[in-house]
Each structure stands twice: as structure tokens, then as C-alpha cells.
Amino acid sequence: MADVAQLAGVSHQTVSRVLNDHPYVKEETRARVLEAMAELGYRRNLTARALARRQSDTIGVIAFDTSLYGPASTLFSLEQAARGAGLEVHVVTVPDMGPEAFAEAVDRLVAQSVSGVVVLAPQRAAVQVMVGLPADLPAVAVEGGAPPGVPSVVVDQVDGALQATRHLVELGHTEIAHVRGPQDWIEAEARRVGWHQAMTAAGLTVREPLVGDWSARSGYDAGVLLHERWPEVTGVFVANDHMALGLVRALAEAGVDIPGQVSVVGFDDIAEAGYLRPPLTTVHQDFAEVGRRCVDVLVERIGSAERWFQGQPVVVPSRLVVRASTAPVTRRG
Amino acid sequence: MADVAQLAGVSHQTVSRVLNDHPYVKEETRARVLEAMAELGYRRNLTARALARRQSDTIGVIAFDTSLYGPASTLFSLEQAARGAGLEVHVVTVPDMGPEAFAEAVDRLVAQSVSGVVVLAPQRAAVQVMVGLPADLPAVAVEGGAPPGVPSVVVDQVDGALQATRHLVELGHTEIAHVRGPQDWIEAEARRVGWHQAMTAAGLTVREPLVGDWSARSGYDAGVLLHERWPEVTGVFVANDHMALGLVRALAEAGVDIPGQVSVVGFDDIAEAGYLRPPLTTVHQDFAEVGRRCVDVLVERIGSAERWFQGQPVVVPSRLVVRASTAPVTRRG
DNA sequence: GCGCAGTCTGATAGCGCTCACAGGTGGGGG
DNA sequence: CCCCCACCTGTGAGCGCTATCAGACTGCGC
Numbered sequence: 001m002a003d004v005a006q007l008a009g010v011s012h013q014t015v016s017r018v019l020n021d022h023p024y025v026k027e028e029t030r031a032r033v034l035e036a037m038a039e040l041g042y043r044r045n046l047t048a049r050a051l052a053r054r055q056s057d058t059i060g061v062i063a064f065d066t067s068l069y070g071p072a073s074t075l076f077s078l079e080q081a082a083r084g085a086g087l088e089v090h091v092v093t094v095p096d097m098g099p100e101a102f103a104e105a106v107d108r109l110v111a112q113s114v115s116g117v118v119v120l121a122p123q124r125a126a127v128q129v130m131v132g133l134p135a136d137l138p139a140v141a142v143e144g145g146a147p148p149g150v151p152s153v154v155v156d157q158v159d160g161a162l163q164a165t166r167h168l169v170e171l172g173h174t175e176i177a178h179v180r181g182p183q184d185w186i187e188a189e190a191r192r193v194g195w196h197q198a199m200t201a202a203g204l205t206v207r208e209p210l211v212g213d214w215s216a217r218s219g220y221d222a223g224v225l226l227h228e229r230w231p232e233v234t235g236v237f238v239a240n241d242h243m244a245l246g247l248v249r250a251l252a253e254a255g256v257d258i259p260g261q262v263s264v265v266g267f268d269d270i271a272e273a274g275y276l277r278p279p280l281t282t283v284h285q286d287f288a289e290v291g292r293r294c295v296d297v298l299v300e301r302i303g304s305a306e307r308w309f310q311g312q313p314v315v316v317p318s319r320l321v322v323r324a325s326t327a328p329v330t331r332r333g
Numbered sequence: 334m335a336d337v338a339q340l341a342g343v344s345h346q347t348v349s350r351v352l353n354d355h356p357y358v359k360e361e362t363r364a365r366v367l368e369a370m371a372e373l374g375y376r377r378n379l380t381a382r383a384l385a386r387r388q389s390d391t392i393g394v395i396a397f398d399t400s401l402y403g404p405a406s407t408l409f410s411l412e413q414a415a416r417g418a419g420l421e422v423h424v425v426t427v428p429d430m431g432p433e434a435f436a437e438a439v440d441r442l443v444a445q446s447v448s449g450v451v452v453l454a455p456q457r458a459a460v461q462v463m464v465g466l467p468a469d470l471p472a473v474a475v476e477g478g479a480p481p482g483v484p485s486v487v488v489d490q491v492d493g494a495l496q497a498t499r500h501l502v503e504l505g506h507t508e509i510a511h512v513r514g515p516q517d518w519i520e521a522e523a524r525r526v527g528w529h530q531a532m533t534a535a536g537l538t539v540r541e542p543l544v545g546d547w548s549a550r551s552g553y554d555a556g557v558l559l560h561e562r563w564p565e566v567t568g569v570f571v572a573n574d575h576m577a578l579g580l581v582r583a584l585a586e587a588g589v590d591i592p593g594q595v596s597v598v599g600f601d602d603i604a605e606a607g608y609l610r611p612p613l614t615t616v617h618q619d620f621a622e623v624g625r626r627c628v629d630v631l632v633e634r635i636g637s638a639e640r641w642f643q644g645q646p647v648v649v650p651s652r653l654v655v656r657a658s659t660a661p662v663t664r665r666g
Numbered sequence: 667g668c669g670c671a672g673t674c675t676g677a678t679a680g681c682g683c684t685c686a687c688a689g690g691t692g693g694g695g696g
Numbered sequence: 697c698c699c700c701c702a703c704c705t706g707t708g709a710g711c712g713c714t715a716t717c718a719g720a721c722t723g724c725g726c
Binding site: 334335345346349352353377378379380381382383384385386 | 681682683684685
């Protein structure tokens with residue numbers, strides 16, 4: 001920077017002003033500085049800038065497993081949106097759900113002087129940590145159930161589950177089971193709640209949900225169990241597509257036709273959902289939108305002086321996509 | 334830090350020494366400093382540290398689409414390995430494959446004073462950029478075909494494709510088609526090469542590969558085309574699982590039994606591969622290992638003074654996983 | 667002619683850390 | 697007895713930027 005200043009015949013401060021689009025720099029001077037920068041191949045050192053400003057223009061993302069479909073998609077769009085807003089992205093994953101792991105992740109991010117934090121870990125444990133975040137650090141949770149004061153961006157899980165279950169009800173199904181996600185995941189619970197609401201609203205008996213861990217394998221296991229335990233079931237709402245696909249396979253192996261004898265609805269609308277056998281009826285989540293809205297929220301809070309958040313969660317709607325894994329009920333053979 | 338020093342009754346330098354595990358600090362002094370840090374809730378400012386050391390202990394990852402299965406998995410394990418090595422991860426994606434986009438991504442990372450870079454963009458265009466990286470910046474490419482001087486970590490794509498194709502050959506298939514990935518992807522080309530080698534080695538006629546874009550949709554389209562154009566084909570090697578799944582669906586819709594009439598082999602071994610219909614025979618890639626090895630390479634190069642890389646690429650073996658989408662050839666009905 | 671606001675620029679002082687150096691101890695060998 | 701070396705600690709400078717203040721130079725109105 002000193003070199004640039006010297007070559008342009010100005011002070012380092014003027015160079016800094018040019019860099020920061022400060023008004024009150026003569027057009028001619030600006031041009032001279034720009035030229036000098038180009039000539040020397042100058043690149044501003046953001047570390048020094050961050051130190052001086054005590055702000056890094058970087059957002060930290062705390063995630064649990066970034067290889068899962070939802071988090072991966074959100075992270076991807078988050079980075080794009082951040083880039084658009086002139087922010088960098090720093091990723092940290094937590095090895096487990098313990099509060100220490102979270103605290104350590106936050107510490108690492110704070111040590112980096114991040115300007116804001118996105119918590120992409122939709123487990124209950126994560127929520128508790130949010131309240132423990134430094135009060136002056138803008139944060140946003142990608143999940144429901146964020147404590148008051150912490151802004152959040154969420155896909156409407158309950159409504160999605162409602163739509164999915166209602167769809168089954170409208171097709172005439174009365175014996176509808178649910179395969180839920182892990183107990184400590186907020187989204188798993190929200191989807192269960194939506195299912196439960198739709199069931200009781202329709203006056204149907206609510207079975208105890210089977211529990212999976214989001215994986216196709218656990219969906220398969222659930223399918224096997226379902227077939228044994230409740231052969232009368234004709235409709236299943238599965239909490240995500242990967243489990244749904246495993247369940248479909250288990251039923252198919254047992255000779256059950258889908259959607260002829262059992263209708264299955266998933267959740268996520270993974271890219272390949274339309275090309276499974278049968279094409280999966282599922283609930284679409286707009287993760288790209290989630291990423292964008294997170295950055296919006298963060299940028300707004302970074303800019304504002306009010307550290308305490310008063311607003312409502314940002315809710316991104318979910319949408320049922322009807323494909324071929326669901327059909328009107330028929331007496332089961 | 335000054336506060337900690339004062340409270341502990343030492344100089345700021347001693348505090349720094351404690352922080353950096355410097356030898357030659359009396360045990361008692363160390364304890365006193367540690368105590369003071371705990372009492373004040375002190376957190377070292379890594380930005381300042383990075384500025385002073387001109388090293389940030391951060392690795393930058395340049396990716397194209399982090400929501401794709403391979404990159405997402407690699408990124409995830411990369412972060413874990415980096416954490417283990419005391420490094421942070423900074424993610425940058427490139428919106429397109431143009432050299433400007435890459436140059437900008439590199440610039441952003443350099444401006445952050447990253448200690449090393451992982452290029453997770455397996456396109457040809459990325460390779461060209463690698464040579465343009467600052468010479469003193471350790472870098473590693475996750476792809477084949479990296480230019481000499483640039484270390485790389487790769488899953489053995491050619492061998493995986495060889496295994497897959499040989500498997501079909503051994504099952505008695507002679508009419509074997511290939512659905513490849515996009516032209517500008519190095520991995521797509523490597524898999525095609527492996528297929529081609531196995532075909533010529535077996536003395537079989539090599540058809541022009543169909544081209545997909547990794548998506549299930551493009552696999553479906555390829556399946557439709559394949560069925561029309563080459564009804565005599567009984568074996569297909571598809572360059573990734575998502576396309577394979579789309580192709581399976583297209584053939585199934587056309588009334589083709591898999592694996593009865595056509596055998597299909599994929600590539601990637603996505604988590605749900607074993608639960609598709611039929612369970613997909615595919616080539617497993619150990620992305621976790623790739624991530625770990627990348628960090629290994631980077632750490633080694635960051636530590637060493639030799640900027641110019643002489644070694645060979647790190648090759649992570651791939652492994653054929655035989656499931657139920659392949660079967661011995663039968664005359665096609 | 668004077669003042670004053672508006673425009674432009676430079677000097678100086680940090681941001682919170684590490685590095686290089688200069689000490690100050692104490693003990694063992696010459 | 698002295699010197700040297702291993703141990704331990706403190707002092708100063710500086711990483712490359714931004715913030716703050718103080719100045720200098722215009723043009724305008726009274």
C-alpha cells in the first residue's frame with residue numbers, strides 16, 4: 001500500500017480512501033491511484049483491514065453435517081448470497097451435539113472476528129447455544145424454535161407436513177403412518193406435528209411414529225417394520241426423501257405395490273425425486289431462498305445498531321409436489 | 334491481552350508465549366496467565382495474529398457447486414480434517430467456469446491471507462488457473478490432470494471405470510454403452526477413458542458415449558435415447574449414480590427389466606444407492622479420505638520451504654460395489 | 667476584505683498480536 | 697572464580713490497514 005501511495009505520489013491514506021470509495025477524492029487523483037494499483041498488482045490485505053476495523057466482512061456458518069442435502073444446499077446458496085453482499089464465508093462444523101462442541105465452534109468464529117453467524121444445525125441443542133452467543137454478534141438460525149431475540153429463517157415445516165398428510169387424506173386414506181426423523185432434530189419434530197395436526201383434524205387415529213435417522217437404510221428398516229406391524233396402513237408420510245426411498249424399497253420387496261396398495265409422501269424434494277421408482281410425491285423446500293434470506297437478515301442486523309431482535313421469524317413456504325408415489329386408496333390386497 | 338498480562342503480572346509477550354505453547358515459560362507463570370485468561374474470558378484475536386504472522390492458519394476452498402454429492406462430501410471431510418490440524422476453512426464458490434471467475438476467487442482468498450488453497454472444481458478450466466496461483470501459496474487440486482508442480486489428490490477414476498466396465502464384460506455383456514458427464518469435467522473424461530480402455534481390451538465395439546450433465550433428468554433423457562437408438566445394448570456404464578437412477582427409470586418406463594434385460598453400473602456410491610430399485614451396482618469413492626489427504630498435503634507444504642512440488646499425485650483407490658442392477662447377460666427380449 | 671462551508675489531502679495514532687532482541691536468573695564445567 | 701549456556705522474562709518495533717484530526721485550498725455571500 002505504501003508502494004502504491006509512493007508511485008501515485010499521494011499518501012497511504014488517500015490510497016485507503018480510494019479503496020473504500022470515500023467521497024472527497026479528486027477524480028484525477030483516484031485515477032492515478034487506480035493506475036498505480038494496477039501497475040503494481042496491488043491487493044489489499046483484508047486481514048489488516050479486519051484488524052483495523054474490528055470487523056471482517058465475513059460470516060461464519062456453524063453446521064452439523066454439511067453433506068446432508070438440506071444443509072449442503074443451504075450452505076451453497078448462502079455462499080452465493082454472501083458473495084453478492086460482499087461477504088466472505090467461514091465454515092465450521094460441530095462433531096457432536098454437545099454444548100461444548102458448540103461453544104468451541106462459536107469461539108473459533110469469534111476469534112476470527114466474524115461479522116455474523118448462521119447456525120445451520122437444526123438440533124435442539126443448537127438452539128440453547130444461540131442464546132449464549134455474544135450479545136453484540138448478529139446471528140441467525142436456520143431452524144424453527146429459535147429462542148426469542150434470535151432471528152431465524154425457516155422453511156415452513158409444519159405446513160409442509162400438513163399439506164403432505166392432507167394430500168393423503170384427500171386421496172381417501174385413513175390408515176396413515178409416519179416415519180419421523182431423529183428425536184433431537186427440530187425439523188423432525190415439526191414435521192411430526194404437522195402430520196399429527198392433519199390427522200386429528202381429519203378425525204383419524206394417530207399411530208406412534210416410526211423413528212429413522214434420515215438415511216435410506218433407516219427408511220428401509222422402517223418399511224420392514226411397518227409392513228409387519230401395520231399391514232392395514234395404506235398411506236405413509238415419511239419425514240425426508242431418502243428415508244422414503246428406503247421405505248419404498250422395503251415395501252416393494254415385500255410385494256407391496258406403490259402407489260397401488262400404499263401411497264408414500266416424502267419431504268425435501270431432492271433433485272432426483274422425480275426420477276425414482278415411482279417418482280416421489282414430496283414437499284419441496286426452497287433452500288436457495290433460505291440462504292438468501294439468511295444473508296438479508298444478517299446484513300440488516302450488521303448494519304443496524306440494535307442488537308436485540310424484535311421481529312418475527314422469516315418463513316419460507318414449502319410446497320407439495322405431487323408425483324406418482326401417491327394414489328387414491330383402494331382396498332388392500 | 335494487555336489486561337490479561339496486567340492481571341497476571343507479566344508482560345504481553347509472556348501471555349503470547351503461553352498462547353503459543355512456547356517452551357521456557359515457568360510452570361507457575363503459565364498457570365497464572367491461564368487463570369487470568371479464564372477470569373477475563375479472554376479470547377485471542379486471530380485476525381491480529383494472522384496479520385502479525387502473515388499467515389492465517391486458514392485454508393481456502395474454491396468450489397464450483399458445493400451442493401453436488403462429491404464436492405459436498407469432500408468439503409465436509411475437508412473441514413473435519415482441517416479442524417484436526419488446527420486450520421480454519423474459508424469457502425468460495427465460482428459462479429461459472431470462466432478464468433475471470435477463478436481469478437477473482439483466488440484474489441479473494443489471497444486477500445484473506447489463507448495459508449493454502451484446495452481447488453475443488455474438477456473442470457478443465459480450473460486446472461489452467463492452478464498454474465496461475467501465486468507461487469508461494471500452497472495449493473492442492475482435487476482432480477486428475479493437475480499440471481506438474483501442483484499437487485493433487487484424486488480418486489482413481491480411470492480404474493473405477495475400468496472395474497465397472499470389466500464387471501459388465503465378465504457378466505458376458507458385449508454391447509455396452511456409456512453415459513458420460515459434461516465435456517469440460519475432468520472426471521467425466523477420466524471415467525470415459527476407463528470405459529474405453531476396458532472396451533478395447535475386451536475387443537468390443539465402442540459406441541459414441543451419450544452425454545449427460547450429472548443430473549437424474551439428463552440420465553433419464555439418455556435412457557430414452559439409448560432405448561431408441563441402440564435396443565441391442567445390454568449393459569450401460571453411467572458416469573454417476575444420479576444419472577444412472579434416471580436412466581434406470583427411463584428404461585423401466587420403456588418396459589425394460591433391470592437387470593434382467595439391461596445391466597446398469599453407476600459411479601459415486603451415493604448413500605442411498607443400496608436402496609434404489611434395483612439396488613445400484615456402482616463404484617465407491619472415499620471422499621472422506623480425499624478430504625483428509627488434501628489437508629495432509631497442504632499441511633506438509635505449508636510447513637516446508639519448498640514451494641515447488643515434485644511428488645506424485647495422491648491416488649485414493651475406488652472400489653466396485655456389486656449390488657442388484659447388474660446380472661449375467663441374457664438374450665434381449 | 668473576511669468568514670465560512672465544502673472539498674480535498676496528509677500526519678499520526680492505533681487495531682492486537684508476533685518477532686527479534688536484550689536482558690536477567692541460576693547451575694555446572696573449566 | 698568466572699564464563700557460558702540453559703532457562704525465563706520484558707522491551708521495542710512493526711504487520712497493513714482505518715479512524716481521527718488537522719490542515720490547505722477553493723469559491724461563495726455579506
